[in-house]
Amino acid sequence: MAKEEIHSLPTLEKPELDRPEHKAPFEHTPSSVPLDLMQKTMANHSDVKLMEARQAAISKGNKKFEVVENVDEGQIKVRQETDDYTTELTFFFQETKKLPQPAKKILRYVMTKIPEQAFSNKVLYGDKVRFPLKDIVDAGIYTNIESARTGFKAGAKALVNIAIEGEMKRGKGNRKESFKWSYGHLFRKASIVNGVCQIDLETENDWNFIIPNFEISPRYVYQLTNRSFDLAEALFYYARLRSNCKNIASKGYFELSLRVLQQRLALPEETPNPARDIKKPIIDCIAELNEREKETHNYYIEIEADKNASAKEWIETGHIKIWFYNEYLEQYKRYAEARSNKIEQAAKHKKEAKIQ
Numbered sequence: 001m002a003k004e005e006i007h008s009l010p011t012l013e014k015p016e017l018d019r020p021e022h023k024a025p026f027e028h029t030p031s032s033v034p035l036d037l038m039q040k041t042m043a044n045h046s047d048v049k050l051m052e053a054r055q056a057a058i059s060k061g062n063k064k065f066e067v068v069e070n071v072d073e074g075q076i077k078v079r080q081e082t083d084d085y086t087t088e089l090t091f092f093f094q095e096t097k098k099l100p101q102p103a104k105k106i107l108r109y110v111m112t113k114i115p116e117q118a119f120s121n122k123v124l125y126g127d128k129v130r131f132p133l134k135d136i137v138d139a140g141i142y143t144n145i146e147s148a149r150t151g152f153k154a155g156a157k158a159l160v161n162i163a164i165e166g167e168m169k170r171g172k173g174n175r176k177e178s179f180k181w182s183y184g185h186l187f188r189k190a191s192i193v194n195g196v197c198q199i200d201l202e203t204e205n206d207w208n209f210i211i212p213n214f215e216i217s218p219r220y221v222y223q224l225t226n227r228s229f230d231l232a233e234a235l236f237y238y239a240r241l242r243s244n245c246k247n248i249a250s251k252g253y254f255e256l257s258l259r260v261l262q263q264r265l266a267l268p269e270e271t272p273n274p275a276r277d278i279k280k281p282i283i284d285c286i287a288e289l290n291e292r293e294k295e296t297h298n299y300y301i302e303i304e305a306d307k308n309a310s311a312k313e314w315i316e317t318g319h320i321k322i323w324f325y326n327e328y329l330e331q332y333k334r335y336a337e338a339r340s341n342k343i344e345q346a347a348k349h350k351k352e353a354k355i356q
Contacts, residue, residue, distance in 0.1 A: 024327055025218065025219060025296060025298055025326075025327060025328075026216040026217055026218055026219060026298075026327070026328065026331070027112060027216070027217055027219055028112075028115070028214045028215070028216060029108065029111060029112040029214065029215060029216070029217050030111045030112070030114065030115065030210065030211040030213075030214060030215075031213045031214055031215035031237060031240050032168075032209075032210055032211060032212050032213060033080060033085060033087040033168060034087060034089050034164075034166055034168060034181075034209055034210055035111070035210060035237075036237055037078045037080060037087065037089045037091075038089065038091060038162075038164065039104075039233065039264075040078075040263065040264070041076055041078060041089075041091050042091075042098050042099050043098075043230070043263075043264060043265075043266040044263065044266055045076065045093065045098055048067045048069045048076055049067065049069075050269060051067060051263065052065060052066065052067040054259060054262070054263045055263070057259055057316075058257055058259045058260055058263065063080060063081065063082050064079070064080070064081040064082075065078075065079070065080050065081075066078070066079045066080075067079075074092060074093055075090050075091065075092050075093065076090070076091045076093065077089070077090045077091075078090075078091070084170060084171075084242070085168060085169060085170035085171075086168070086169045086170075087166065087167070087168040087169075088166050088167050088168075089164060089165075089166035090164060090165045090166060090183075091163075091164055092163040092164065092165075092183075099158055099159075099162075100154070100155070100158060101226040102141050102142075102151060102155060102222075102226070103154070103155035103156075103158045103159060104226075104229065104230070104233075105141045105155075105222050105229060106136070106141065106151075106152065106155040106156065106159060107159055108217075108221070108222075108233070109131075109136060109139060109141065109222065110129060110159070110187075110199050111210075111211075112217075113129040113131060114129055114201070114207070114211065115211065115214070116129075117129045117130070118201060119207055119211060122208050124201070124203060124207045126201070127200060127201055127203050128198055128199060128200045128201060129198070129199050129201070130196055130197065130198045130199075131196070131197055132195055132196050132197070133145050133148045133149055133152065133192065133195050133196070133197060134148075134195070136148050136152065136197070136222075139222045139223075140220065140222040140223030141222045145195070149192060152190075152192060152197055153190075153192065156187075156190030156197075156199065157190070159186070159187055159190065159199070160185065160187050160188070160189060160190055161185070162185060162186050162187070163183065163184065163185050164181060164183075164184075164186070165181055165182055165183040165184070166180070166181050166209065167179065167180045167181070167209075168209055168212070170212075175346055179206050179208045179209035179212065180205075180206060180209060181205045181206060181209040181210070182204070182205055184202050184204065184205055185202055186201075186202055186210070187199050187200060187201060187202065188200040188201065188202060213240065214240075215236050215237060215239070215240040216236060216240075216328065216331055217232065217233075217236050218232065218236075218292070218298075220292060221233075224288065224289070224292070225285075225288060227265055227281060227284075227285050228284075228285040228288040228289060230264055230265055230285075231261060231264065231265060231282075231285040231286070231289065232289060233264070234256075234260060234261065234264040235256070235289075235301075235322060238254070238256055238260065239254060239322065239324075239332065240335065242339060245332055245335045245336050245339065246336050246339075248324055248329065248332040248333075248336070249332055249333045249335075249336035249337070250336075252323055252324060252325075252329060253321050253322055253323040253324065254321075254322055255304075255319045255320065255321050255322075256319060256320050256322065257318075257319050258282065258303075258305060258314065258315045258316075258318040258319055258320065259315055259316065261282050261285075261320070262278065262282070262315050265281055265282065265285070267281060267282070274310070274311030274312070275311060278311045278314075278315065279311050279314060282303075283303070286301045286303065286320065289301060296326075297325055297326065298324070298325055298326050298327065298328045299322060299323060299324045299325065299328055300322075300323045300325075301320050301321070301322050301323075302320065302321050302323070303318065303319075303320050304318060304319055304320070304321055305317065305318025305319070306318070
């Protein structure tokens with residue numbers, strides 16, 4: 001089977017990690033099933049049954065995934081179940097059904113700021129996040145202050161309109177946890193005063209439903225084109241999942257079906273020009289991400305699929321392999337070690353409980 005070539009695998013050098021001024025090439029940002037389901041739903045809202053069918057093909061029976069749309073009441077209910085967790089999320093789309101770009105980037109930026117300014121150790125201690133307009137220009141979401149001012153107002157309006165409810169259950173036995181979000185918005189209001197953006201948070205619900213874990217994301221992620229940003233969101237979410245994290249720690253890489261990318265980029269199932277409308281967007285996004293890492297070599301994505309196959313076969317049988325290096329690899333090893341220690345502690349508690 002011929003491989004899709006983006007560019008040759010780079011020669012890697014270990015970076016200096018002990019410099020006092022050294023800054024990690026990634027940032028820590030909230031990661032959760034509800035956030036992932038929210039993003040999937042907004043990307044695929046026009047055909048939720050297709051989303052359900054694609055998810056079944058992706059999971060190959062390992063996940064139970066159900067989608068029910070109630071057009072009259074303006075809501076989409078999603079339920080995902082695995083051996084580790086059960087999550088139900090109802091997304092109310094009377095006002096916001098799809099986030100416009102770059103509102104998706106603003107959402108990720110705000111989510112990253114919440115643990116820095118308002119949420120720590122599973123407790124919401126603040127009711128707002130604030131940052132200068134200049135910060136979202138420097139991050140790459142906008143090119144200048146005026147475009148940031150206009151864009152933030154439009155994007156923030158969409159974010160304030162997001163309303164959800166749901167519940168997530170995870171763990172087993174004495175270590176079982178449950179987080180609920182009663183019907184409500186994520187954010188109460190947004191404003192700009194004297195060049196400073198402010199997002200007021202919903203304080204009556206449990207933010208552990210939205211922020212139970214963290215993932216890493218490249219600091220340049222906001223500078224990516226919109227589709228490549230969506231692809232990066234998917235890659236780093238899936239990299240954080242237990243089995244993938246374990247593979248990265250032991251092998252240096254994990255694999256992801258091309259169907260996952262098709263779903264997250266909301267690409268069509270059928271089209272008169274599948275090479276242009278299905279294959280090319282995926283290849284272009286991967287090329288953009290690899291180009292960003294051409295000098296730093298923190299990760300590399302290769303496509304393992306028959307380049308001569310039809311688009312349908314290419315999507316159904318192909319996958320990508322994401323290799324991690326340097327600080328990225330070390331971080332995933334820490335994630336895997338922490339997860340392993342947690343499992344060992346749970347087994348120890350269970351054994352001690354039996355003895356007593």
